[in-house]
Amino acid sequence: MDANIAMCELRERKQQSYNAVCSDFAINHNMEELAKRIGVSGTMLRNKLNPEQPHVLSPVDLALLCKESNDYTIINTLLGDLGLVTAAVPVEEQSRNFVERVLEHSNLTGQLSGNVLALYKESRYPRSQKRKTLAIAQAALGNLVLLISDLENRTTGMSPLLSMGVDFIANGAPLPGLA
Known part of the structure; x- marks a missing residue:
């Protein structure tokens, strides 16, 4: 019942x-x-x-x-209320590099912190401000998804192996037959 x-x-x-x-x-x-x-x-x-x-x-x-x-x-x-969060992944922003994504995330979290700081003493949270704050949080989530995707793409497949090989040789590793 x-x-x-x-x-x-x-x-x-x-x-x-x-x-x-x-x-x-x-x-x-x-x-x-x-x-x-x-x-x-x-x-x-x-x-x-x-x-x-x-x-x-x-x-x-x-x-x-x-x-x-x-x-x-x-x-x-x-x-x-189901405990699920969605994140819109912006397609047009695929061309940003890793540093730009991290800086964008810092910008969005700063905006989010500013909104919360301005409203934390308020007894009532206006619905319009709630929607704006949620939009910023959703944009930050979308940016984080792209950041995670970028990191995954950089650390899977042959790229890391080649990168480690180049770093290994560039840092003075002896090559067989040349040492």
């Missing part, structure tokens, strides 16, 4: 969070432009994001909407 009560409380809290994030999403984005890009009418998209309407945002529409807007707050809100 208690499990059913707890499930209903989770459902109600999650539904309220979902409704709030959908409303914020509709306010923060151009619905007509996004609707064209995902293949639905602007009115239908607004109705799907409006909790007062009977229309429901399907998972496929949600995925398309998040991808086209590059705003994953709805998905992050849904997954947040």
